[in-house]
Amino acid sequence: MNKIRILWVDDEIDLLKPHILFLEGKNYEVITCQSGQEALDELANIQVNIVFLDENMPGISGLETLNEIKLLDASLPVVMITKSEEEFIMEEAIGSKIADYLIKPVNPNQILLSLKKNLDHSRLISEKTTSNYQQEFRKIAMDLSMVNSYEAWSELYKKLIYWELQLEEIEDNGMFEILESQKTEANQQFGKFVDKNYPAWFTDYDAPVMSHTLFKEWIAPEIKNKKTLLIVVDNLRYDQWYAFEDIVGSFYHKRKERSYYSILPTATQYARNAIFSGLTPLDMEKKYPDWWKNDTDEGGKNLFEDKFLGEQIQRLGLDITWQYHKISSLKQGKQLSQNFKSQKDNDLTAIVYNFVDMLSHSKTEMEVIKELASNDKAYRSLTQSWFKNSPLLEIIQQAQSLDMKLIITTDHGTINVKSPSKVIGDRDTSLNLRYKTGRSLTYEDNDVLAAKDPKSVHLPSINMSSSYIFAKNDLFFAYPNNYNHYVSYYRNTYQHGGVSLEEMIIPFVVLEPR
Template identity: 85%
Template sequence: MSKIQILWVDDEIDLLKPHILFLESKDYVVHSCKSGQEALEYLEERPVDIVFLDENMPGISGLETLSEIKMGNASLPVIMITKSEEEFIMEEAIGSKIADYLIKPVNPNQILLSLKKNLDHSRLISEKTTSNYQQEFRKIAMDLSMVNTHGEWAELYKKLIYWELQLEQIEDSGMFGILESQKVEANQQFGKFVDRHYEDWFTDADGPVMSHTLFKKWIAPEMEGANTLLIVVDNLRYDQWYAFEDILSPFYKKTKEHSYYSLLPTATQYARNALFSGLTPLDMEKKYPKWWKNDTEEGGKNLFEAEFLGEQLKRLGKDMKWDYHKISSLKQGKQLSQNFRAHKDNDLTAIVYNFVDMLSHARTEMEVIKELASNDKAYRSLTKSWFRNSPLLEIIQQAQQMGMKLIITTDHGTINVKSPSKVIGDRETSLNLRYKTGRSLTYDDADVLAAKDPKRIHLPNINVSSSYIFAKNDLFFAYPNNYNHYVSYYRNTYQHGGVSLEEMIIPFVVLEPK
């Protein structure tokens, strides 16, 4: 491994000999120049790893030299050293993207710390992150054997996401592989947990907040005395929320973050209709048969969300001015952004934004999207890039200027499916890859959560003998006919409708304008 090459630029370099000897004793190689011009000529001929640059020199100044260095090599770290504590010099240097700023007189340990911070930063973080996760791995493994409430599962899932986001920043595929295996084990245990307790959640006072109770329990209380913008980003996983959360920080501060559970199936027509209606799918079918369509019926399944919301507001006694928008294209998003100030007097403005859902479907159908979102890390990155440049962010910025409270949530998450599970059904069986409903379903019991009497989990019966099955873990359902082609096409795509941490445990976030 080659030694670190340092260029130290100072018109009084001779006075710095003790510092240079100290660095050389630490196995650094130090080259020196007495002026900015000399340094620029040196850098044209020889590469270095880092530059120490005096600000106050005869000839071209340190700031001018810094500007020239950055034009020639923007990624070369430069540490500015100066006697001056004038604020404008600091601001100029920081604006020129210096790596560090030191005030004379400097001592050798300051220099060494700055070097490590800038050159060993990635290695030190990597080593510390790996060490911390190795310790946490044992604790997570113990938690997996003991966790037994919906709240504990939500906390464990968020812990796994935290470590996923930490480990993806370092080059340690071994540690990342261990985390992936923990996620698989967690989903296996979570599937068993949901199988045991899901039915009871509908009547248990200690059950989790779910799709059909979210509005009444958490959204409605937040609307009291505040103009509220409710954004439901379809198909938004917890890790994707964390990926773009920081983009909101200049405009909003987070005041609450809770996890809630999507009901089954974790699919838009069930979960999002339940959110806006405040009703289970079974109750929606009974009370509003004209607005509810079962899987096998023709036509759009989410065409009456605004009507469901209006009815729920009436039941809750909310006499207010409200509006609802569904955004499914860039054009619709831009139109709403351009006209958003017309909503400033609304008590509630509800927006369903469909981009993440469209992205997951496009990833299945388009090769270019498969390349751009080949794994969870890339999927998060693509979501963040979209959000940073979306009309949705423009809308949020306007809401902040108008003093609106902001609530961000979703209807369900999504999971990258890896393994097929064979299922056989008749022609009336639904088509979703993560759940099936129909008569005479044949499947592997170990792969599914089965509801032979759908009413017990508040789902409508399409036929008298219909049942539901929900895929667990990262499985997807495949028919025996044309099996190999089907499996090849859908493996490693993002799907929803089944039982997994990623699909069921989802974010609810309240933010106040800054």
């Protein structure tokens, strides 16, 4: 159909002739009916783009006709037009998923606005979004050449995510490719910024809140005045938080959203242990050698987070009751949800939820997950779907009913790796694809942030001559042996440990119950 075709159903259709002529003058085709049954007969034989439906007609009522239309075609937009302002009619119509609700007498411009809202909506939004991004593109390009503080990088990164989500909605591939190139350039500049400034962040007064200072600086002040649920979702990037923020918003309103910086490596054993201990990895190794494990040590690397947390709470002089839970399976999540009321007297309930981490590892290892999370948009969608149906959402609902404050954060993000970078090390070199630690590492200088003296970035050394390298941009490390197989297996998987906006700049959100 070239013209947009409207089916207008009204038992007094003759009185609407001026409206119909107005629409025909705007190049719309209008088909008229005088009863619900006549409309249903028409719809069985012709295709239309939208229906204007009078609510008060003899025979089949407008609401009954609406239900029949939805059975014929659930996606066909129906605009209900009525003389009545009775609330139950509005509620019935809205419950039946009408596209719009107009009250007589309607003027032609109201009709035109409803048509544009329902039929030209996508096109108008697409044009506006594209136009706005084109203007913003130039501003972002200027910012990229000037940004020189951790606060400005956080704001720029969030701006890039905002436009990624906007452009994704309108599916403009051309604009999206331009944005992707801006993100790549941003990560290149961010890598240089971190290379230059990162070591000083451990001693400078003007440093970002990082993994090892997060609890003291931002969490401890929040738990002094209200019982609090702290949720650390492993591997949660900013865009994934935005994917389910609205779901949380049904139960909690956001009071504060900040960005903090993960320490390097942006890996669980380093970053999450640092959150709960309030210490750098170097200090953890010194103070708690029985709880800290280096990359090459046998055994689990995050087995003592509860003990680290207890020590930090004591060190900070917090007189609170608290409990810690780690959820790594559906069964554990359900058990905590079923028994969550037992947490009501705690000043702090801390939960580590591991699903997103498991999802990123599954994408590497399972073909079906590679299909389901083939790109960032799909990865966000999968995260949202999980959250919507997870025990974690049930726990959040219960926390709201118990009037608990809610803090949602993470230990680090992930990045979709695209390009290999060759590295050579000995048999004791760590296995992570985004960072390596070991002796005699050979690598491409431009591809990495190198810490030849681990102590300068507050990291322990496996032996006297160990160093660390962190992959920049969307690179991943690959050994020359069996290179092609290795590269094809890991390309387009989600990894963490390196230097990127996605891995290092992460959300910290404080919410109050509705």
